[in-house]
Amino acid sequence: MKLLPLIVIAVFTVSLGDALLTRGMKQVALFMDSFNPSQATGLSYYLVSLVGSINPNWASYGAWPAVTVTNINFLLGLSLQMTFFILFLTLLSRADLSYVLPVTSFSYILTAILAMLMLQEEISGRRWFGILLICFGVLLVARGESRTDKKNISNNEVIEGITNGS
């Protein structure tokens, strides 16, 4: 697989993951605002009684983890974040760190656009200016070589290096 599609997939994954996590956590907060501990069922009920037995005033906080891990947006967002980390490691195995980091920062832009579309967030003029600067920066970095030591390191040499203990 070439580097560019990998970068594009990684950027989409992390941006969508961020947006879904935000949506999930906002839903959790909204739900908890009108949550009545006496109506808890299932896992929430168990956690509410557990926390409530320590201090009755804290009872409703017991439902937080249960409500969070059963939120579909949170779960999808978390899996996308984990996918991104694997893709990020794959990119690092094939390109310079000083190339991968600026180039994947393109996700800031996509996150802003997704926040506008999915979360109805407003983006100020100053933020658009920041986005424009990141775009230019990413273009400048992406135009250059992706790896300094492309010719020096091959898979076999690295494995030899490890087995020789160097």
Added chain:
Amino acid sequence: MAVELVKPVETFVLIAIIILGGSFGDILLSRGMKQVGEIDSLNFRVLLSLGKRVITNLFVISGIACMAVAFFSLLTVLSWAPISLVSPATALSYAVNTIGAKYFLNEEINKGRLIGTLLVCLGVAFLVI
């Protein structure tokens, strides 16, 4: 700044830990992944054995540990400091990362990469401030 900071010394130290921990974590991850070798196959068994090499690589493990320290420092500092002060730290880490990549990973930072990274740095600061 008009807003008075609650614990200036602690805040400064923790922000430094966030930036350095995150950058050092990235550098260690990069170093580890270069040792593992290029992941360039879609064959399941090859990927499985590469995955095993990734999670047993000492650099990768230390990199993840560094990032965990940075993450928990972030949670701690956010308990008293405003996010608008803390998150520009993420912008500064692009610069620290590039310097680290040059000296610890011997990566060649040419003019395009340097200016591009600085622009990203500045752009992220505009986004989060």
